[in-house]
Amino acid sequence: MKKCKDLWTRYHHAMPLIIYGIIYWTWFCYLENTVTKHYQVIHMRVDDYIPFCEVFVIPYFLWFAYVSATVLYMFFTDKNDYYRTCVFLFTGMTIFLIVSTLFPNGHHLRLSIMPRDNIFTQMVASLWKTDTPTNLWPSIHVYNSLAAHLAIAHNRKLSAKKGIQIGSFLLAFSIILSTMFIKQHSVFDVLTAFAMAGVMYVVVYRVDLVFTVRAAHQRRKAKPQIVR
Numbered sequence: 001m002k003k004c005k006d007l008w009t010r011y012h013h014a015m016p017l018i019i020y021g022i023i024y025w026t027w028f029c030y031l032e033n034t035v036t037k038h039y040q041v042i043h044m045r046v047d048d049y050i051p052f053c054e055v056f057v058i059p060y061f062l063w064f065a066y067v068s069a070t071v072l073y074m075f076f077t078d079k080n081d082y083y084r085t086c087v088f089l090f091t092g093m094t095i096f097l098i099v100s101t102l103f104p105n106g107h108h109l110r111l112s113i114m115p116r117d118n119i120f121t122q123m124v125a126s127l128w129k130t131d132t133p134t135n136l137w138p139s140i141h142v143y144n145s146l147a148a149h150l151a152i153a154h155n156r157k158l159s160a161k162k163g164i165q166i167g168s169f170l171l172a173f174s175i176i177l178s179t180m181f182i183k184q185h186s187v188f189d190v191l192t193a194f195a196m197a198g199v200m201y202v203v204v205y206r207v208d209l210v211f212t213v214r215a216a217h218q219r220r221k222a223k224p225q226i227v228r
Contacts, residue, residue: 013079017071020090027097028135035134039104042137042186047109050187054120056178057127063141063175070148078155085151088204092143092196099137106134109183124182131184139185142193145172147200154205 071089074082099105110133114121149172152158153165179185203209 013082014075016086016090017075020086024093024097027101031097031100031135032132035100035104035106036132039106039134042105042107042188043109044187046187047107047180050180052111052115052183053181054114054116054118054124056174056181057120057123058178059171059174060127060141060178060182060184061123062171063145063178066171066175067144067148070151073158074151074155077157081151081155084154084204084208085147087209088147088150088200089144091200091203092138092147092193093140095196096135096138096140096143100135103137104134105137106132107136107186109133109186111183127182127184133184136185137189138192138196139179139189140193141179141185142176142190143197145175146194146197148172150197150201150205 067089071082071085074085110128114125149168152168158164176190179190180187
């Protein structure tokens with residue numbers, strides 16, 4: 001019993017992540033199954049000039065490990081940074097779900113025939129079979145990559161490690177490019193993800209809303225001292 005209590009005390013901050021993960025995945029799956037035909041097509045003229053480059057499917061898939069590893073690192077090393085990262089991610093992802101629900105959207109950028117046959121085009125084809133070209137705006141791949149890199153850049157320990165900083169930047173940058181090069185997103189999705197991330201950067205890292213809320217909560221919990 002004591003072990004369970006100790007584990008709860010140590011890791012109870014995992015609950016928001018678990019609960020939100022269930023809510024997000026349920027909501028997203030619902031959208032993927034319902035938004036299939038009637039939606040607003042998102043397109044910018046510049047989309048037509050971006051070439052298809054299948055090798056970018058590698059950084060596209062690395063996104064899953066990149067964001068997960070960042071959240072887990074913060075979870076085990078710094079609660080404040082963990083909460084900042086969660087607030088950044090959850091806010092943007094919730095806005096994405098609301099937009100997709102109220103304003104169904106999609107694109108017609110995918111190729112009807114692959115220009116080449118190799119391992120990378122096969123990976124892209126498999127991706128396209130499982131991931132519909134709907135519910136795209138703003139791009140969560142782009143937004144979460146920015147969130148992960150900002151979390152790493154502002155972490156006290158990691159900010160001093162140039163190799164990690166450079167590696168994180170290059171990975172985030174290649175993931176962002178991948179969304180356009182493998183025709184998963186329009187440039188519009190990317191630009192709006194940057195705009196949303198910019199607003200959240202101010203809220204989370206400039207205003208530091210998380211620290212302000214947690215500090216106020218700690219003050220309320222503190223017992224008043226009796227002056228003798």
